[in-house]
Amino acid sequence: MLKYRILLLNDARHIWKDPMLMAALLGPIAVIAFARFVFVPLSGWLEGQFAFSLLPYTDFAAVFLLLTIPLLPGTMAGLLMLDERDEHLIGYYAATPLTRGGYLAYRLFMPSLLSALLSAAFILLSDLAVIGPGAMHAFLLLAIEAPCFSLFLAAYAGNKVEGLALSKLSGLLFAGPAVAAFVPEPWQYAGAWIPSYWPAKVYFLGANDEPVLSSALPVAGLLFHLFLLWLLIRAFLKRID
Known part of the structure; x- marks a missing residue:
């Protein structure tokens, strides 16, 4: 545990000194x-000013x-x-008891x-999320998406500047819930290559009181995310070899 504690303390120092990293940590709050x-006061204001309410789109929001x-x-x-790769620290860690795998x-x-x-805090505290099997499965998929995005940046960005540029591509992931919510079936399945489609789809199933656990979609979404994680791990290891 000591070897992980050193990494954790080093991360804390980096985050404390870098406003961008600090914002990424506090942003979910x-x-x-x-x-x-x-959200609800904003919906009321929009309805009063423009006769448009956000409340019918609560699940999508x-x-x-x-x-x-x-x-x-x-x-x-x-x-x-990316910082550790640029500073050749990953090779150093591989030669310590931590090992590259650790x-x-x-x-x-x-x-x-x-x-x-x-994500659990959002589901429990936001007053927007519908708590149920759909939300719980979406929670699982989102927990896998975080390291996938980390590996994507670390494997394909040449340096931290490129990493920041690639992070802007995360906006494409918001197409997933839009496809799941507004594109009719079966056409929406063309968007299944977008990782965010799957947690959105299973969440909407649960929010609409449709069967989640008996559907093949949660299993397909989980397999897709695990396959994506495996591909990105391979790409990252190839990059640092």
């Missing part, structure tokens, strides 16, 4: 606060906001990995843990 305290949570700790971990396990576990805790 702001998302939860917005969902709980701002819940998924949209929930999807931002794994992206932030995923980005934070990915940028830390380093990778830590780097995958931390964003996943943060994503799981913050």
